Amino acid sequence: MSPDTFTETTKIGFGSSIGGSFKGIFFGLLLFLASFVVIYMNEGRVDKSEIAKNAVQVNASVLESHDDLQGALVAAIGIFKTDDLIGDGEYLVSGNYLAVSRNVETYTWVEKVTSKTEDKLGGSQEVTKTYNYVKEWTSSPADSGSFKIPAEHENKITSIKSISTKAPNGMLGVYKVDMKALSLPGSAALPLNTKNVQLPTYGEIVNGKYIYIGDSSMNDPVVGDVRISYSVTESDRETTVFAKLNGDKLGPYLDKKTDKTLYEARRTGLEESVTAMHGEYRVWLWALRVIGFLMMWMGLASILGPISVLLSVIPALGSIGGSITRGVTFIIALVLSIVVILISMLFHNLLVLILLGVAGVGAAVWFVKGKMGKSK
Structure with a gap:
């Protein structure tokens, strides 16, 4: 049997089986x-699209009085940007992003358990559990102390953590945006190069996607090696923001009928965004x-x-x-x-x-x- 596979068989009497079933x-x-x-x-x-479809489309590139829309739900369309420079404070050079997410994965041992129960004559059961230990990249390394065979499968936990951050300030055209409360558009993987990354000791860029940190290589990693990738929400892109209009500010809109707050940005237009919201609602439904x-x-x-x-x-x-x-x-x-x-x-x-x-x-x-x- 492979040293990374362990099998144990346990016999359960009829009394224990029936007792367990009654507990069930x-x-x-x-x-x-x-x-x-x-x-x-x-x-x-609440289907957000039912709220969003009532939004009044507003051109965010020009500041108009819109006295009749103050406090109302609008779909402001314009260029969403920030003048702030943000990174991860370690490896990613600060850039003009609306948001940055760092995903850290460690090459670790993973315990995979399969179980098979066989009924025996007289009501007893025979339970066979097989523990397989494989090495994988994971963002959530397991504590090897909880493994069935921990001694031969020790994991090393990195001090580098996954983080997410937003730009403190943002503008949609001429309107100020509350970045903390706003739900941003989806992010995309950031291509890495020597210009936007400060490599750590024993670090290298692999395939323009990862920062690899370790003593070996990403093609032949060892337990404890780390790889880091980034996803960002780009600045200076045309965006639709569903929000409450308040002068030159866009903030969270509270729908009184449903008590639902709507305040989110999407890269699509008004109709496309409403359709997408309804589709998301149906999927979750x-x-x-x-x-x-x-x-x-x-x-x-x-x-x-x-x-x-x-x-x-x-x-x-x-x-x-x-x-x-x-x-x-x-x-x-x-x-x-x-x-x-x-x-x-x-x-x-x-x-x-x-x-x-x-x-x-x-x-x-x-x-x-x-x-x-x-x-x-």
Whole structure:
């Protein structure tokens, strides 16, 4: 067996298995109930595009009075720039950027664990865990003290940290921007060269993308080596900022209907930005719906877990029981999550709820009158 692979086998008695499954009922119940909260909260999330589409487009290259727009939501379009020079304070030469992010990765040992459980006659289980140790670049090095085999896989933690910084001041055309509160456009990887980088000792630029720090090379790194990359938000680019207009300043806009704050910059125009916002909302809407469904399914499966354990006294029955349980809970969770989604949508839509209430009352009155007419 490779020195970087370790396998252990543990036998679990029937009593321990059934006890663990009953403990899983509590966890499953919590997960099941939490799924309702996730789905309900998700259906009530605000679609920013519904706010942004009401913004009034303003030319940011010319300062106009706009008395009728003071305090209103605008989509100011102009050149977004800063006169500030920012870097990372160590290796990146300060430049004219709106924002800078430094990503630090260390070449470290990573523990990967796989587990296989086999039911045995009589209800006991045999659990086989395999620990594989591989070397990878990662921005979150693990504490090797927590490894199953720490002695042969010691990690070195670098003192260089990932950081992000913004320019203190910014202007969109003639308007001042509150940089701290503003959500900036997406960043892009910064090509590195000897002009914008101050190389540390034992450092080199690799492929114009990384600063490599180590005693070897990036093609053949050793544990503890470091590579650094940068992403920046460029200055002097045409940008659309959704914000509240206040004289010559652009600040956060609070929508009174939804209590949602909108203050963000995008590299696209008004219509394209609104479309992108709606697309992002839809992606998260469906992602959280799926997460809510999976939580509900896993919760129900955990609640019914003891059934499979009891049947596993005969391994074949346990396998069949587990498959049936997973199938049944899948269908129940799917139907129930759809029902919860629909009910949540109704509760978050006051107008639809009122109309349904009125329709319900009308139907009840019509039904009662019909019954009374027949009785006469």
